[in-house]
Structure formats: structure tokens, C-alpha cells
Amino acid sequence: MIGREDVAHVARLARLALTDAELETMREQLNAILAHIDALKAVDTAGIEPTSHAVPQFNVMRDDEPRPCFPPEEMLANAPDRSGDFFRVPRIIEE
Amino acid sequence: MRAFIHELTDAFTRGETTPSKVTDAYLARIATLDDKVGAYITVTADHARSAAQASDKRYREGRPLGPLDGAPIALKDVFCTKGVRTTCASKILENFVPPYDATVVDRLARAGAVTLGKSNMDEFAMGSSTEHSALKVTRNPWDLTRVPGGSSGGPAAAVAAGLAAGSLGTDTGGSIRQPAAFCGVVGLKPTYGRVSRYGLVAFASSLDHPGPFGADVTDTALLLGAIAGHDPNDATSLAAPVADYTAGLEQGVRGLRLGVPDEYFTKGMDAEVEGAVRAAIDVLKGLGATLERLSLPATPHALATYYVIAPAEASSNLARYDGVKYGLRVPGRDLIDMESKTRAAGFGAEVKRRIMLGTYVLSAGYYDAYYGQAQKVRTLVRRDFDAAFDRVDLIVAPTTPNVPFRRGEKADPIAMYLNDVFTIPADMSGVPAVSVPCGFTASGLPIGLQLIGRALDEATVLRAARAYERATDWHTRRPELS
Numbered sequence: 125m126i127g128r129e130d131v132a133h134v135a136r137l138a139r140l141a142l143t144d145a146e147l148e149t150m151r152e153q154l155n156a157i158l159a160h161i162d163a164l165k166a167v168d169t170a171g172i173e174p175t176s177h178a179v180p181q182f183n184v185m186r187d188d189e190p191r192p193c194f195p196p197e198e199m200l201a202n203a204p205d206r207s208g209d210f211f212r213v214p215r216i217i218e219e
Numbered sequence: 220m221r222a223f224i225h226e227l228t229d230a231f232t233r234g235e236t237t238p239s240k241v242t243d244a245y246l247a248r249i250a251t252l253d254d255k256v257g258a259y260i261t262v263t264a265d266h267a268r269s270a271a272q273a274s275d276k277r278y279r280e281g282r283p284l285g286p287l288d289g290a291p292i293a294l295k296d297v298f299c300t301k302g303v304r305t306t307c308a309s310k311i312l313e314n315f316v317p318p319y320d321a322t323v324v325d326r327l328a329r330a331g332a333v334t335l336g337k338s339n340m341d342e343f344a345m346g347s348s349t350e351h352s353a354l355k356v357t358r359n360p361w362d363l364t365r366v367p368g369g370s371s372g373g374p375a376a377a378v379a380a381g382l383a384a385g386s387l388g389t390d391t392g393g394s395i396r397q398p399a400a401f402c403g404v405v406g407l408k409p410t411y412g413r414v415s416r417y418g419l420v421a422f423a424s425s426l427d428h429p430g431p432f433g434a435d436v437t438d439t440a441l442l443l444g445a446i447a448g449h450d451p452n453d454a455t456s457l458a459a460p461v462a463d464y465t466a467g468l469e470q471g472v473r474g475l476r477l478g479v480p481d482e483y484f485t486k487g488m489d490a491e492v493e494g495a496v497r498a499a500i501d502v503l504k505g506l507g508a509t510l511e512r513l514s515l516p517a518t519p520h521a522l523a524t525y526y527v528i529a530p531a532e533a534s535s536n537l538a539r540y541d542g543v544k545y546g547l548r549v550p551g552r553d554l555i556d557m558e559s560k561t562r563a564a565g566f567g568a569e570v571k572r573r574i575m576l577g578t579y580v581l582s583a584g585y586y587d588a589y590y591g592q593a594q595k596v597r598t599l600v601r602r603d604f605d606a607a608f609d610r611v612d613l614i615v616a617p618t619t620p621n622v623p624f625r626r627g628e629k630a631d632p633i634a635m636y637l638n639d640v641f642t643i644p645a646d647m648s649g650v651p652a653v654s655v656p657c658g659f660t661a662s663g664l665p666i667g668l669q670l671i672g673r674a675l676d677e678a679t680v681l682r683a684a685r686a687y688e689r690a691t692d693w694h695t696r697r698p699e700l701s
Binding site: 126130131134135136137138139140141142146150153154156157158160161163164165167169172173174175176177178179181184186194198199201202203204205211213214215216 | 315316410412425426454455457520522524538541543545546548552553556557558559563566572574575576578579580591594595596597598674
């Protein structure tokens with residue numbers, strides 16, 4: 125069972141500002157879902173390799189040659205806030 | 220209306236009608252009927268008309284681009300379209316206008332297809348009913364009180380209601396096949412890596428499969444042929460050559476070995492679904508296929524495995540929605556506050572639930588117990604299919620355990636998740652699978668038959684689906700809408 129504090133911690137990691145009511149609903153629902161998922165722990169997987177992808181595909185390399193990229197104006201067109209050719213965000217470092 | 224693409228483009232070639240006339244007819248039908256069905260988030264009428272006019276010209280000059288030239292299609296709103304907003308049915312992307320086309324969008328345009336618009340879905344493709352769309356409601360054309368399935372509910376409903384001749388969706392846990400079954404159309408999940416994911420808004424990258432919906436198997440094969448193939452912009456794209464998926468379609472199933480897995484006929488499944496699927500398997504037997512009962516013993520663990528792996532990948536992929544580069548921004552006192560408020564306001568309840576679950580199973584102390592273990596069980600699910608395909612050519616099963624449910628009926632998240640119990644294993648294994656209509660309940664709701672094949676053997680999957688379709692007439696039935 126995960127408690128209220130665990131849920132609040134995960135919400136901080138996930139950058140989700142949840143209300144107290146949402147935290148409580150989330151706690152109940154996550155516990156119900158985890159109760160189902162916990163059945164996996166009983167599956168014998170000794171000696172079984174993990175699967176990260178369905179097809180055997182490994183590192184794909186290409187020649188390191190210059191190629192055209194998107195113009196800054198197009199990449200900034202959806203920006204919520206900008207300053208020149210930069211994305212502007214709230215101050216991170218104290219003055 | 221629900222015309223078949225292959226009939227439309229044949230009529231264009233013979234000069235009986237034109238892409239512009241057909242496009243106008245579809246746009247008029249959308250204007251009249253889509254208030255009821257709700258298949259589209261965005262209709263791109265001007266764009267469609269100019270693409271249709273270019274197609275008219277090619278037919279006039281006797282050099283159409285191929286069997287999709289002038290075909291009116293819909294795109295799930297998960298595919299990036301240059302200059303056309305791409306929302307993923309989320310408030311966080313409600314006004315996002317991509318600067319480029321997804322590879323599949325580009326390939327369909329090069330084949331001459333006419334995009335009518337962007338269709339509805341569960342937000343970020345997370346759901347099985349399209350009820351998690353933050354932008355609109357999509358109704359099942361066969362019964363407007365019921366859901367069309369999901370997450371590709373819009374593309375499936377569009378084809379069923381004759382609001383597009385074909386469409387593209389994505390399947391991560393069943394999101395093409397389940398709505399295809401619920402809406403009485405054909406939906407194919409190709410082999411993982413067969414169709415490029417470039418320009419697809421990511422949900423769970425190791426499980427996301429773009430694929431087509433058609434009103435019949437031939438149209439589905441034509442659409443797959445246009446979108447399949449290697450793409451250097453997707454590192455998981457396969458280099459294997461693309462087959463001509465329509466070439467062997469009519470060859471029948473004589474001599475094919477079909478496996479019938481015990482685990483896909485469970486207690487608690489809908490009796491009418493089971494009856495229709497068993498009858499469909501008998502039809503295939505009557506056409507010359509041989510049947511073999513088999514077991515896929517890891518199947519009961521597939522759902523739990525999926526609900527670790529998919530949310531884990533989603534929580535990483537959706538970290539990009541931070542209010543910085545595109546999408547919604549809610550002001551905050553500092554960067555973290557801005558990000559947290561933006562994501563709280565921009566994501567719906569199901570997306571938040573999956574991000575929380577994914578973040579939890581990847582967090583310190585839980586990674587091995589959940590994510591590591593799920594990846595190992597995923598290997599067991601894959602091995603089941605490997606072993607089965609040593610003995611049989613195809614696996615036949617129901618697409619879903621039940622019929623389309625009423626809106627609001629599955630308010631509990633786990634009840635919703637259980638819908639995907641028969642579709643998830645093929646996503647985890649990457650093998651191709653199709654849902655083809657195989658009957659209706661007494662109350663007129665569609666039922667889907669699922670055919671699962673070997674990796675990269677879409678041709679056999681489609682051939683068997685076509686053989687079944689030719690022997691029945693389910694694909695010619697239409698919902699009554701007016």
C-alpha cells in the first residue's frame with residue numbers, strides 16, 4: 125500500500141500540482157491498480173532476459189554529416205514565451 | 220455512404236466521378252452528420268479541396284499516383300500535420316501547430332490521399348472508449364449512446380459512419396483493433412517497426428504502432444502498403460522490404476494452420492462475442508484452414524505487464540510537456556511551480572493517473588520489482604507467440620471480451636483496462652494483428668474477429684481476413700444515420 129506522503133512525493137517528481145482531493149483519489153486508484161500489478165511478482169522469471177523492444181533492433185548509426193535543420197522561427201512559433209531566438213522561462217537562479 | 224477506396228479510385232480511373240466531387244460529398248456528409256458522431260476534432264476542408272483538385276488533374280492527365288490517389292481519409296489527431304493543429308485530444312496541445320508532417324502523413328500525401336481532417340481519440344491515446352478526450356465526445360455510429368472504443372475512436376467511427384473512406388490510427392494496447400471491433404470496420408496493427416513512428420506524438424515508444432482502418436480488407440491492405448517501409452528518421456524502423464499486400468489477398472486459407480488459444484476464451488466474456496467468434500473460426504475451417512487448439516500461458520499476466528511498461532514509458536515521454544517549448548503554459552512563481560501548474564491544468568485525469576503510476580514504478584527502490592520484472596514477463600509473452608508460430612501460421616481469437624459499452628459505464632479505471640486483455644499481447648510481442656467484422660449482437664452491435672500473425676507477415680494476416688470477409692457479408696452492413 126502506498127500512503128498519502130508517497131503519492132505527494134511521486135506527484136512532485138512528476139511535476140504535477142495536485143489538490144488534496146486529487147491526491148486522495150490518486151492514492152486510492154493507484155493502490156487498486158498496484159494490487160493488480162503485484163500479481164507479477166509471483167511470476168517465475170529466474171534466468172529470463174528482459175525485453176525492452178519487440179524487435180531485435182540495436183544502435184542505428186549514420187554518417188556524421190551536416191544536414192539542414194528547422195529554422196529557429198519555425199521552432200519558436202509555438203513557444204508560450206520567447207526572447208529573441210530563445211525560449212523564455214521564469215527565473216531559475218536567485219539574483 | 221461508406222464507399223470502398225478501391226471502388227472510388229477505380230471510378231476515378233474510369234472517369235465516372237472525380238476526387239473533387241467525392242471529397243465535396245464527404246465534406247457535406249461531415250457537415251450534416253458529425254454533430255451526431257463527433258469523429259473529427261478539426262476538419263481541413265480547404266486543404267482537402269485543393270488536394271482533391273490536384274488529384275483531379277492527375278486523373279485527367281492519365282497519370283494518377285496509384286490506388287489511393289484521391290481517396291478521402293481521416294487522421295487520428297496524434298499524427299503531426301504541418302500547419303494543421305495537432306492536439307492529441309489534450310488541453311495541453313490544444314493550440315499546437317506542428318512545423319512538419321509525420322512520415323505516414325507525408326507518405327499518404329505522396330500517394331495522393333486527401334486528408335479530410337484530424338479525428339478524435341482518448342487524450343494522448345490513453346483509453347479504450349475515447350471518453351478521455353479533453354476536447355469532444357465521439358459516439359458509436361451503430362448506437363449513439365455507446366462508445367466507439369479507443370483510443371482511436373474517431374478514426375474508427377469516421378470509417379463506420381461514412382465520414383472518411385479510410386483512416387489512420389495508433390495501437391499501443393489495442394487502440395486500433397478494439398475500436399475497429401466496436402465500430403464494425405477493419406483495423407490492422409502492423410509489426411512493430413514496419414510503419415514509422417516519426418511525427419507520431421509518443422505515448423509508449425516500445426509499444427506504439429501506427430496502422431490503418433478500412434471499410435474492408437482490401438482498403439486496409441492498400442493503406443498499409445502506402446505507409447509501410449523503412450524510415451531513417453525512426454531508429455526502430457525496420458529495413459525489411461515491403462510486400463505488395465494486395466497481391467495475394469484472394470488466395471484463400473486452404474492449408475493454413477490456425478491456432479485457437481485457450482486463454483482467449485475466458486469465463487466472463489460476452490456470450491454473443493464468443494458465439495460469433497467460434498462461428499467465424501468454423502467459417503475459416505470450412506474454407507480449408509486446419510485448426511489447432513493451443514495455449515499461450517503468459518496471457519493472464521499481459522495486462523499487468525502492460526500497466527507497468529506503458530505508464531513507465533509514458534511518464535518519460537510526457538515529461539516534455541513543461542510549458543517551455545510549445546503547448547499550454549500556466550504562470551508560476553518559479554520554473555518548477557510553472558511546470559507543475561501547467562501539467563496539472565493541461566492533462567486530464569487518466570493521463571495524470573498513468574504519469575503517476577509510471578513515475579512510481581520507475582522511482583528509486585521500485586524499479587526492479589516493477590519495471591524490471593515486467594520486462595521479463597514481456598519476454599514470456601513473446602516466447603508464447605514464438606512457440607505458437609512454430610506450429611501454426613495464424614492465431615484466431617476475439618478482439619475484445621465484450622461488446623461496445625455505454626458512455627460512462629466503465630468509470631472504474633481497472634474495468635476500462637480489462638477491455639484490452641486480448642489485444643495487449645500482440646503489442647508487447649510486436650507481431651501483426653487485424654480485427655475484422657465477424658457479426659452483430661441481437662441488438663445490432665458489431666463484433667470483431669482477431670487474426671494474429673508472425674512478425675512481418677501482414678500478408679498472411681490480411682489474406683485470411685479477406686478470405687473470411689469474402690465468405691461473409693458483415694463488411695457490407697452500414698449503420699443507419701440521418
